[in-house]
Amino acid sequence: GAVVSQHPSWVICKSGTSVKIECRSLDFQATTMFWYRQFPKQSLMLMATSNEGSKATYEQGVEKDKFLINHASLTLSTLTVTSAHPEDSSFYICSARRGGKLFFGSGTQLSVL
Amino acid sequence: AQTVTQSQPEMSVQEAETVTLSCTYDTSESDYYLFWYKQPPSRQMILVIRQEAYKQQNATENRFSVNFQKAAKSFSLKISDSQLGDAAMYFCAYSTFQGAQKLVFGQGTRLTINP
Numbered sequence: 205g206a207v208v209s210q211h212p213s214w215v216i217c218k219s220g221t222s223v224k225i226e227c228r229s230l231d232f233q234a235t236t237m238f239w240y241r242q243f244p245k246q247s248l249m250l251m252a253t254s255n256e257g258s259k260a261t262y263e264q265g266v267e268k269d270k271f272l273i274n275h276a277s278l279t280l281s282t283l284t285v286t287s288a289h290p291e292d293s294s295f296y297i298c299s300a301r302r303g304g305k306l307f308f309g310s311g312t313q314l315s316v317l
Numbered sequence: 318a319q320t321v322t323q324s325q326p327e328m329s330v331q332e333a334e335t336v337t338l339s340c341t342y343d344t345s346e347s348d349y350y351l352f353w354y355k356q357p358p359s360r361q362m363i364l365v366i367r368q369e370a371y372k373q374q375n376a377t378e379n380r381f382s383v384n385f386q387k388a389a390k391s392f393s394l395k396i397s398d399s400q401l402g403d404a405a406m407y408f409c410a411y412s413t414f415q416g417a418q419k420l421v422f423g424q425g426t427r428l429t430i431n432p
Binding site for chain 2: 236253295297299306311
């Protein structure tokens with residue numbers, strides 16, 4: 205079946221630094237990928253839709269300058285959390301669409317000190 | 318905008334018994350997809366079952382089946398012969414049939430299996 209790989213699984217960084225998270229579709233090409241954020245004991249909230257070769261589409265309330273998304277190839281999308289602060293600490297999950305199904309990466313736990 | 322509502326924050330069931338998780342949604346579309354995802358403690362999202370809205374027949378996957386009531390905008394998940402490995406958060410989700418097909422999730426139901 206389809207596999208989506210996400211790295212790193214967890215990252216700890218100092219406040220003010222930037223962190224990059226990678227999402228790769230391993231056995232299929234994904235023109236569209238999605239980035240979600242999940243706070244403890246809450247549901248997944250869509251942050252943005254990543255489109256290969258074009259600008260990402262951000263959901264209302266998500267700062268595009270804060271969460272930079274790049275989808276430079278058909279198998280790779282990256283999310284960069286710029287100038288991270290403790291309130292950005294969360295679980296970030298990517299997903300990629302194949303046919304009518306979405307497959308998810310294993311997620312990245314970001315902790316900002 | 319589409320919304321998905323799961324009104325049961327927590328459910329529990331005895332091992333080997335049957336449990337039903339509820340989900341309602343709101344949309345003005347006539348064609349769309351509905352999903353149930355499982356999120357175990359590892360936090361990996363696992364697709365349990367998918368239903369296409371244009372299909373009248375309820376989807377089934379082994380011990381998992383749905384009761385899809387399109388007019389009522391209801392989409393419940395039935396788990397038969399519950400197993401300890403079924404313990405997880407369960408999320409109901411909606412996506413459009415066309416376009417970006419981004420998922421909108423419900424709040425989730427935490428399912429506990431009692432041995």
